[in-house]
Amino acid sequence: MKLFARQTCALVKLSFIELWRRNDVFALVLLGLALMVPLSMATPFGAAGASRYLDEMALLLVWGFSLFVALGAGQRLFPPEFESRTIYPLLAKPISRGRLLVGKYIGAVAASWSALAFFYVLFVASVLLRGGAFSAELPQAVVLHFAFVALAVAVSLLGSLLVTASANLSLSAIVLVGMFFFGRRIPEYAEGLNPALAWILKGIYAVAPHAEFFDMRQRLIHGWGAVDGIVFVTVLVYAAVYVSVLLLLASLALGRKRL
Amino acid sequence: MSECLDIVQLEGVVRAFAGAKAVDGLSLKLKAGEVMGFLGTNGAGKTTTIKMMLGLLAPTSGTVKVLGGDPSDPRIRAHIGYMPEVATYYPYLNARELLAFYGGICGLDAKTVRSRTDSLLESVGLADTAKRPLRTYSKGMLQRAGIAQALLNDPDLLVLDEPFTGLDPLARIHFRELLRGLKERGKTIFFSSHELGETELLCDRVAIMKKGHCVYQGPVKDIAGDGATNLERLFLKTLEEAK
Amino acid sequence: MSAAGRVFAALGGIALAWCLAGLCGRDIGRMPQVVRGEGALAVAFGDARETISRAFVGKADSYFHGGIDMDCGHLGHHRHDEHCEDECHEHDHGHAHGHDHEAEHETANESLDLWRWINVHVCAPQEHRHLDGEKSVELMPWLWASVKANPHNIEAWTTTWYIANNMLKDKELALRVVAEGLEKNPDNPELLICRGRTIYDRGHGDLAAAHAAFVAAVASADGMLQRGGDETDERILRARDFAQAYIDEIAKKRGPPPDAKE
Numbered sequence: 228m229k230l231f232a233r234q235t236c237a238l239v240k241l242s243f244i245e246l247w248r249r250n251d252v253f254a255l256v257l258l259g260l261a262l263m264v265p266l267s268m269a270t271p272f273g274a275a276g277a278s279r280y281l282d283e284m285a286l287l288l289v290w291g292f293s294l295f296v297a298l299g300a301g302q303r304l305f306p307p308e309f310e311s312r313t314i315y316p317l318l319a320k321p322i323s324r325g326r327l328l329v330g331k332y333i334g335a336v337a338a339s340w341s342a343l344a345f346f347y348v349l350f351v352a353s354v355l356l357r358g359g360a361f362s363a364e365l366p367q368a369v370v371l372h373f374a375f376v377a378l379a380v381a382v383s384l385l386g387s388l389l390v391t392a393s394a395n396l397s398l399s400a401i402v403l404v405g406m407f408f409f410g411r412r413i414p415e416y417a418e419g420l421n422p423a424l425a426w427i428l429k430g431i432y433a434v435a436p437h438a439e440f441f442d443m444r445q446r447l448i449h450g451w452g453a454v455d456g457i458v459f460v461t462v463l464v465y466a467a468v469y470v471s472v473l474l475l476l477a478s479l480a481l482g483r484k485r486l
Numbered sequence: 487m488s489e490c491l492d493i494v495q496l497e498g499v500v501r502a503f504a505g506a507k508a509v510d511g512l513s514l515k516l517k518a519g520e521v522m523g524f525l526g527t528n529g530a531g532k533t534t535t536i537k538m539m540l541g542l543l544a545p546t547s548g549t550v551k552v553l554g555g556d557p558s559d560p561r562i563r564a565h566i567g568y569m570p571e572v573a574t575y576y577p578y579l580n581a582r583e584l585l586a587f588y589g590g591i592c593g594l595d596a597k598t599v600r601s602r603t604d605s606l607l608e609s610v611g612l613a614d615t616a617k618r619p620l621r622t623y624s625k626g627m628l629q630r631a632g633i634a635q636a637l638l639n640d641p642d643l644l645v646l647d648e649p650f651t652g653l654d655p656l657a658r659i660h661f662r663e664l665l666r667g668l669k670e671r672g673k674t675i676f677f678s679s680h681e682l683g684e685t686e687l688l689c690d691r692v693a694i695m696k697k698g699h700c701v702y703q704g705p706v707k708d709i710a711g712d713g714a715t716n717l718e719r720l721f722l723k724t725l726e727e728a729k
Numbered sequence: 730m731s732a733a734g735r736v737f738a739a740l741g742g743i744a745l746a747w748c749l750a751g752l753c754g755r756d757i758g759r760m761p762q763v764v765r766g767e768g769a770l771a772v773a774f775g776d777a778r779e780t781i782s783r784a785f786v787g788k789a790d791s792y793f794h795g796g797i798d799m800d801c802g803h804l805g806h807h808r809h810d811e812h813c814e815d816e817c818h819e820h821d822h823g824h825a826h827g828h829d830h831e832a833e834h835e836t837a838n839e840s841l842d843l844w845r846w847i848n849v850h851v852c853a854p855q856e857h858r859h860l861d862g863e864k865s866v867e868l869m870p871w872l873w874a875s876v877k878a879n880p881h882n883i884e885a886w887t888t889t890w891y892i893a894n895n896m897l898k899d900k901e902l903a904l905r906v907v908a909e910g911l912e913k914n915p916d917n918p919e920l921l922i923c924r925g926r927t928i929y930d931r932g933h934g935d936l937a938a939a940h941a942a943f944v945a946a947v948a949s950a951d952g953m954l955q956r957g958g959d960e961t962d963e964r965i966l967r968a969r970d971f972a973q974a975y976i977d978e979i980a981k982k983r984g985p986p987p988d989a990k991e
Contacts, residue, residue, distance in 0.1 A: 230593035237590025241576065248578040248619075271873030272889065272906055274897070276863065279792065280870040311574035316635060319540045319568035319645075320591045321560035371851075389734070411848040420748075427744050432844065440847050445796030449858075458850040465847070485503075486542045 234322055235330045242334035243341065246300060252342045255292040256349065262288065263353065278357055279448050285353060286444045289346045290372070290407075296342045297376045298399050300335035301383025302392055305481065314486065328478050332384055336377045343376055364453040368443035371459070374466040375441035379403055381473035382436055388480035407438040436469055491554065493518050493643050493674040494539060499548035501534050508534040510698040512548070516676055516691075518642075521669050523685035523706075524678040525721060526695030532678040533571070535695070536647055539676070540568055553642060564592065567641030569632045571648040571678075577621035581612045581631050584620060585638055592639040599638070606634040609664055611657065625652035633661065637668075644668065646677035650684050662688060686717040694724050701725070774878075782879030786888065789871035795858040865896040876910070883919050886910035890923040903927045918953065918968040921946035925975060932982055940979045946972035 246252065267281055308314040318324065347369055351361070382403060386395035409416075413432040417425040440462045443454065453459075494516035501509040509531040516522050526532050537543040538550050541557035555562040575584055582603055589599030607613045610630040615623070620631065629652045636644060649665075650658055665675060665688055679685050685692060686706055694702040702724040706717070774781065791798045860867060869892065875885040886906065894903035907924045914920060925942030928934045950969035954962065 233590050233593050233595075237587050240590070241579070241587050244583065245576070245578045269870070269873075271869045272893070272902060272909070274866050274869045274893070274899070274902055276866045277868075277870050279867045311576075312570055313573050313575055315537075315540075315542060315570045316568055316573060316588070316632070317591065318542055319563060319566060320588065320639070321564035321593060322591055323560055326560075411845075411852060414842070414845065424748055427748055431748075437844060437847070440844075440851055443851065445852065449792075449796040451795060454851055458847060461843075462847060462851065486537060 230321070231326060231330075234326060235333055238327075238330040238334040239337045240334075242300065242331070242338035245303065246296070246338040246342060251299065252292075252296065252345065255295065256346075259285075259288045259292065259346075259349070267353075267357070278359060281357065282354065282359070282448045283444065285350050286447065289343070289350055290442070290444070292346055293339065293343045293372065293376055294379055294400070294403060297335075297339045297379035298383040298396055298403075300339045301380040301399075302387045302395055304331045304335055304384055304387060306387050306392055309484075318486070324481050325478050328384075328474065328481055332380065332474060332477075335380045335384070339376045339380055340373055343373060347372075362447055362450060364443065364446055364451075367453050367459060368447050371441040371443055371454075371462060374463055375438060377470055378436055378438070378441075378466050378473075381470045381477070385473045385477040385480065388477055388484065402435060403438045406435050407442065410435070410437050410439040437465070440465060491518050492516065492551075493520075493553060494676060495549075495551040496535070496539075497549045497551075499535070499538060499545045499550055501531075501538060501543060502546045507546075507698050509538070509545075512695075512698070512700050514693060514700065514703070516643075516674060518674055519669070519672045520691060521665070521675040521689045522677075523689035523692040524676060524695065525680075525682070525685065525692055526678075527725070529697075530695035531698040532695055533647060536568075536645055536676075536678060539645060540566065564639065565642040567636035567639060567644045569629075569636040569644075569646045569649055571651060572625075573628065573632055575620045575628060575631055575635075578619060580619055581607060581616045581623075581634070584631060585634060588635045588638050594639065602638055602640070603634075606637055610634045611660060626654055626657055629653055630657065630661075633664070642674060644673055644675045644677075646675065648679055649677055650679060650681045658684065682717045682721060692717070694721060696725055701727070778879045779882070782875045782882045782885060785871045785875035785878060786882070786885050789868040789875070789888065792868050792871060793860050793865070795860070861896065863897065865892050868892055876913075880913035883910075883914065883917060886914070887919055887923055890920075890927075894923070894927050900927055900930070916945070916949040916952075918946040918950040918965060918972065921949060922968055922972050922975070925972065929975065929979070932978075936979050936982060940976060943972040943975045943979070947976065 263281070263285060266284055271277065305314070308317065317327065322330070351365070354361070379399070383395060383399045386399050389395070390398070410432070413428055417428040417432070420428065446452065446454070454462075492515045494514065496512055496514040499509055499512045500507060512531070512535060514535075524532050524535070534543065538545050539552055539557055541552075541559070541563060544558065550557060553562050553565050557563060557566070576587070579587065585603040585606065586596075586599055589596075589602070594602070604613075607616050610633050612627065612630055612634065615627065620628065623631065629649070633646075633649065636646065649661065653661060662684065669675060669688075675688075677685075689706050691703065691705050693700055702720070787798070869889065872885050872889040872892070875882055876889070879885070887910075889906045890903050890910070893899050893906050904924065904927055907920050907927065910920045911917065911924070921942050925939045925946060928942060929936070929939035947969055950965045950972065953965050954969070
């Protein structure tokens with residue numbers, strides 16, 4: 228247990244150093260500022276006082292950036308190890324492939340969470356600067372967002388062991404963004420289609436990662452209040468089960484990788 | 487480790503990839519404190535053998551025992567140090583952070599890692615550049631970082647894949663001295679190389695591979711004469727005979 | 730990837746493409762008309778501006794309902810085309826959508842679809858809600874974006890006017906919106922009616938100026954109807970009738986002309 232803890236700490240530290248020294252996060256923050264500052268100064272039709280659109284845009288950026296960071300972190304866990312051949316000295320150390328996978332996953336999630344926390348700090352600061360108030364449901368929304376990031380890292384990690392980097396990033400982004408925006412409407416779309424198409428859509432609805440479950444943005448922006456405790460726990464359980472399945476598949480894929 | 491114990495024991499090892507045998511019926515023994523040079527042309531099966539010794543690959547048939555156990559067991563690998571032929575270590579880390587990372591993977595505590603890092607960086611000649619990101623290192627410097635990480639867990643068995651590649655003459659001499667020091671401390675060293683001169687200077691025994699078969703095994707002292715030329719002659723002759 | 734994996738991925742891709750084609754096919758009949766303009770936006774986005782503009786109106790609509798997509802264009806119903814008091818509109822809508830939400834919850838419970846149950850509880854509201862009063866200023870940025878994307882989206886202009894005039898009660902802002910709209914869409918009867926209504930101010934405003942605006946709206950509508958029929962005919966006809974109703978109302982308020990009294 229002590230060995231696993233030390234190994235995990237080392238892998239977490241590696242992911243942290245890599246994420247923060249790559250400067251991706253700072254580039255994203257600059258991009259966010261470049262978009263948000265002009266928006267915050269706009270007074271549409273000369274009518275001042277609107278602020279929800281700023282919250283909406285800021286949260287959309289936080290979600291987009293967190294997805295970018297999470298997919299990148301998941302993608303960078305194994306392929307670079309194979310390309311640079313560091314996987315050999317790493318697996319020659321007293322660590323099994325399974326532990327390496329879990330440790331690396333935890334590292335990538337922790338690093339992505341740190342970036343997400345940083346984004347939320349900036350978001351809250353921007354709300355407070357505009358004279359806005361802290362919504363009571365923010366902690367719940369942040370926890371669900373953290374769970375989403377954990378899911379996105381797992382999706383990207385599995386993809387990175389199956390397809391090339393560009394294919395993985397494109398497919399993972401399409402699946403997660405697609406589900407984020409259209410996931411809840413899939414049953415609607417399936418109605419009225421021919422049975423074969425409807426069956427395929429329903430299959431996608433059943434197994435695809437439901438990114439939209441974690442999205443409390445509208446509740447936050449429009450002050451709808453917190454989600455029921457039972458629903459909140461169900462979503463977290465969903466994330467945990469989904470991540471476990473993805474990690475199991477990733478461990479099978481890593482086990483089959485020829486060294 | 488007991489002097490008479492076989493640190494590495496390979497018995498009739500076969501490893502096939504899609505039907506083609508990369509290693510075919512290899513039997514090899516390496517005693518504690520011995521230094522063995524593993525020679526062969528490109529594609530002879532040296533790296534595959536090393537990967538099996540590290541538990542990275544399972545043999546198709548035959549047995550591989552390292553330090554008395556199965557090398558796929560992480561507890562066995564805790565006593566092995568391995569340096570790959572070419573590795574571009576994590577570009578965003580510096581040498582000190584790299585060793586701290588590998589120390590954590592080996593399960594070493596922070597204090598031990600710190601003290602070993604200082605002495606290892608000193609001994610591989612990276613103490614002055616220890617805070618520079620590894621992406622700014624030359625090939626030879628990365629090779630030295632690789633040597634340092636292989637020695638970090640104070641291994642009983644050191645497996646080196648082409649350790650002299652990319653080293654400048656001064657670094658070669660330095661590295662040779664480092665390996666001699668380890669030998670004197672009773673470490674068992676197994677290394678593959680194309681550098682016949684270095685091999686003859688360092689090794690107790692050599693094994694020569696050709697197309698997956700071990701075509702020669704014997705002590706270096708049996709090769710009478712004047713250094714590199716003799717091993718080179720033996721190498722060429724052995725390969726010629728194996729045709 | 731293994732050969733089996735590639736075959737599986739290819740089949741998956743074909744299936745997905747088939748699904749998307751099926752979904753898109755349903756929307757082809759609703760493709761927008763060509764959006765006029767030669768600016769950078771027109772070059773970059775072309776007809777997509779029409780869709781983007783409508784999407785922004787949709788976004789404003791969802792804001793009106795507390796961030797919930799209603800898919801039925803509420804704001805459109807709140808526009809000037811129903812000559813009714815604000816309270817009456819809001820009452821009607823609250824009532825209608827209250828039923829929608831209940832139905833949604835019932836479906837989620839009845840079908841035992843866990844995913845839908847989660848979605849309904851995470852994303853959908855537990856009550857029907859509208860933005861009102863000063864809070865409706867939150868709709869303005871989306872409507873502004875909508876008219877920037879397509880300055881000829883009359884629905885966006887009139888909706889903006891409605892919010893300024895009836896919800897924010899800011900006559901100056903309402904007139905500014907209409908003026909801007911008329912600059913992009915000269916003599917548009919619907920915008921002229923908006924101007925007239927603001928000036929009329931439910932009978933408390935400048936009746937002569939309001940009358941002039943409604944007369945201009947009728948004249949503009951007649952001119953458009955004479956120029957040829959298209960799918961906007963019904964809308965223009967309705968606007969014309971609406972303007973005429975106001976002209977009649979103003980005439981009543983003014984009383985009979987002097988020669989009629991004689």
